Amino acid sequence: MPEQTTGPRPTLEAVAARAGVSRATASRVVNGGAGVRAPLVEKVLRAVEELGYVPNHAARTLVTRRNGAVAVIIAEPEFRIFSDPFFEQQVRGISRELTAHDAQLVLLWVEGPGDHERIARYLGGGHVDGALAFSLHSDDALPTVIERARIPMVFGGRPAPGTDPTVPFVDCDNRGGAREAVRHLVGLGRRNIAHISGPADQTSAIDRIHGYRDVLLDADPALLGRGDFTEESGARAMAELLDRRPDVDGVFVANDLMASGALRTLRERGVRVPEDVAVVGFDDMASVVERTVPALTTVHQDIEGMGRLMVKLLMRLLDGTGAEIPASVITPTSLIRRASA
Amino acid sequence: MPEQTTGPRPTLEAVAARAGVSRATASRVVNGGAGVRAPLVEKVLRAVEELGYVPNHAARTLVTRRNGAVAVIIAEPEFRIFSDPFFEQQVRGISRELTAHDAQLVLLWVEGPGDHERIARYLGGGHVDGALAFSLHSDDALPTVIERARIPMVFGGRPAPGTDPTVPFVDCDNRGGAREAVRHLVGLGRRNIAHISGPADQTSAIDRIHGYRDVLLDADPALLGRGDFTEESGARAMAELLDRRPDVDGVFVANDLMASGALRTLRERGVRVPEDVAVVGFDDMASVVERTVPALTTVHQDIEGMGRLMVKLLMRLLDGTGAEIPASVITPTSLIRRASA
DNA sequence: CCACTCTCTGAGAGCGCTCCCAGGGAGTGG
DNA sequence: CCACTCCCTGGGAGCGCTCTCAGAGAGTGG
Known part of the structure; x- marks a missing residue:
């Protein structure tokens, strides 16, 4: 137990004195103890414990030029x-x-x-x-x-x-993930696969569009909707898509939030998912994915x-x-x- | 423009030398310049600018014992x-x-x-x-x-x-806010005013219950529902409340999220708000309040x-x-x- | 048993800054 | 014009730590 001494915090000097070693040795022990013989390490450690010594960060930073x-x-x-x-x-x-x-x-x-x-x-x-x-x-x-x-x-x-x-x-791998999503829709036999993309000035959105185009080289531009990654924008983009191309049977949406919006529009219009239109999102965001009806197929990325x-x-x-x-x-x-x- | 000198960062010493003053004076200027005559202040400031001097935080902390x-x-x-x-x-x-x-x-x-x-x-x-x-x-x-x-x-x-x-x-002022909310319901002529509270181990929830009780000294315990501040719990508590006391005509809900849930239950059960049941929330959380139907009357607090x-x-x-x-x-x-x- | 090597320890020099204190210069009254 | 006061300024110490470097001690071979 550290002594509950009031007053200034103990310095390395104090630890060294108590352990009967030099400040340098005490410092070595505090910093891992490499090159110090066991009995001394022991003594210093005990002094640290008894005094409740905590290294002064500022002093250390001053000399090491590293501040952690x-x-x-x-x-x-x-x-x-x-x-x-x-x-x-x-x-x-x-x-x-x-x-x-x-x-x-x-x-x-x-x-x-x-x-x-x-x-x-x-x-x-x-x-x-x-x-x-x-x-x-x-x-x-x-x-x-x-x-x-x-x-x-x-x-x-x-x-x-x-x-x-x-x-x-x-x-x-935004592009690769997008490709996989679209290929999945293709594998499901979907012929008119749309994409709802994110803001054009964000690389993640751009990369996902590229992934979509990689698979669907000559997709009808009318199948490309645009959102801003918000749920609302996804709902709107889906509605427009449905108006332009009522025959759409698959959508790859650039993020889960927009996909959730798209799902809402689809439901409101009486379009069945996945029977009439299959939907794939991106992100695998737990808070969204678990709540959508039906549960959202999506591209997972390890954000943490x-x-x-x-x-x-x-x-x-x-x-x-x-x-x-x-x-x-x-x-x-x-x-x-x-x-x- | 600071000189694009590569190498180590300039120290106060360097600034002082360049300005032709002592380190102490340079320090004074850098720290506000109190007690230094204008021309010197000027010179030091220029030196700081030219050298691109930035004080070393660690060194300063070491002596001032303040690290900002x-x-x-x-x-x-x-x-x-x-x-x-x-x-x-x-x-x-x-x-x-x-x-x-x-x-x-x-x-x-x-x-x-x-x-x-x-x-x-x-x-x-x-x-x-x-x-x-x-x-x-x-x-x-x-x-x-x-x-x-x-x-x-x-x-x-x-x-x-x-x-x-x-x-x-x-x-x-959780308690006072709660009182105001309940008084408002009373003022609206509501007779059977319920409360949906938050978790019993959080002081904010407890204080809000106290506020409710302050106004409604002998409210029927059956009018007290309990949630955990989540939307879902608010919906559930409202349903139970409706079952216990179908004559409820006002609810003070301990936060907006739960109020949103309560509103959902009310809508699902075909209860009109505010005609049949008036609802007041707490927090005035923009993201919730703006979306509820009808718009939520609530107790505002200045969180920021x-x-x-x-x-x-x-x-x-x-x-x-x-x-x-x-x-x-x-x-x-x-x-x-x-x-x- | 001595010389040499190798490992471990301690003394000391700063890191860059603030702040105390002494001394110098300007300003003012007699 | 001298003495005294007051305001600035600079020298220097030291904050607590790390790290280099030299020296002490132990170990080894001849």
Whole structure:
């Protein structure tokens, strides 16, 4: 039990004195004890325990130039990005992996261009060892701002073209997943397969369109609907699709939320799923997938795992000599078959 | 424009040399420039600019014993606490206020009792100046763990009895808001007013029940339904209520999510709102309130403001001599009348 | 038993900053 | 014009830690 001494916190000096060793030896023990003989290690450890010693982080950082903290930059050009379950899972993965590496998560919430300078200063100020950011709309200036801080970083999601290509990213195989989804519909014998895509300025949406086109090389443009990843937009896009091409018998929707909206429209119009129209989503978001009627067939991606991977890449970047840049990672997706297709 | 010098970051020493002043003077300027004559301030500022100087945080912390970071402790005994819009708003308020105080937000994500020791070590290690935590179920051991770290902190939500009473908290006037809601129903001429409450181990739910009872001193116990703050539980509680007391003509529901569920049940049973049964919620959560049919009359609370207040209290705690403990704050609520009551 | 190697330990020099304190310069009254 | 006060400024110590480097001690071979 640590002594409940009031007053200033004990220093390494105090530990060393109590253990009867030098500060250097005490330091070695505290940092793993390599190269110190067992009896001394024992003594120092006991002193640490008795004094309730906790290393002073600032002092350590001052000399090691490492502070064991990583910034997670959350930009909020739109509403709801934080309450987004997708986002939550990713941050959770990051948090867990960071904990495993004994690193802290510093949250940088960007509310608008006015915050950019503040963020850049913070990043450049050496408060954190590295940064994690998420790919945004292609017209966002934030990536550039971050890059200028010249601090190790990793993106979540493939960044828009034009972003510094030396920054590694973690993304799921959007294109491959989309292909698998569409192939599944084809395998079901569907002939008029539509796609409801996400915003054109997001790489994930673009990649999914590409996957759709990879399989359906010359699909009728009328079979291409567009949404913005919200449920409402999915419902609307589905309605328009039905108007344009009443003979549609399969839809690959770029995310589960929009798929849920599409399902609603279908139900409202009396179209049977999957009998008349088979529907496949993307994301395998538990909160959505479990509630749709019928249960949604969708493309699964390991979101938490992607968060963890971002941290792993960053750690490699941090540990490395600086010369080698870890390659970006594309994580696999898998089709989860449920009732809707 | 800062010079794009590669290599180590410039130190205060370098700035001082360039400005032709001593390190002490440069330091004074960087920290506000009080007591330094204008021309020198000017010179130092220019040197800072030219060198692209950014203060070394660790060095500063080492001597000032202040590190400009505040921990936000997020416990996740249940699912979804992070994707909860309530929570999001509160964290946003915290983030904004922290930014205003030039302080950083360090996110501590607690996933279970296994993390407690880690959290305690971190908090005790002087990595942060203070901590912000949210009141949890009464049987949670976390508050105790945090308290042992003996670090300035503020709770969000009135903590359960038994928690250290010297820790200030910020909560909305749950009881008063509930009273207002029920009085509104009374004013509408409703005679059989029910209440659907939240989990019995959460102070907010308890306070709201008290508010209900304050107005309806001898309400029939059969008019008291119980949920767990989820939409589903609200729907179920409403159904049971309808079965027990078909003559119910008003319901005060302890949160909007449950109210939304209750509204659904009412609609399914063909009960008209507000004609047959008037419904009042609590929270005024935009995402829920805007979607219900009819639009939900509810008790508004300034969630973001509460987050900001938490930070303000903490800052006062930090700045104070340590003797005076700022009082907890109860923020006002207000009834927002919409169509449901 | 001595010389040499190898392992372990401790002294000391900073890391970059703040802040105390002493000293210098300007300003003012006699 | 001198003495005294007041405001600025700079020197220097030290925050708590890590890490280099040299030296002490143990072990080994000749």
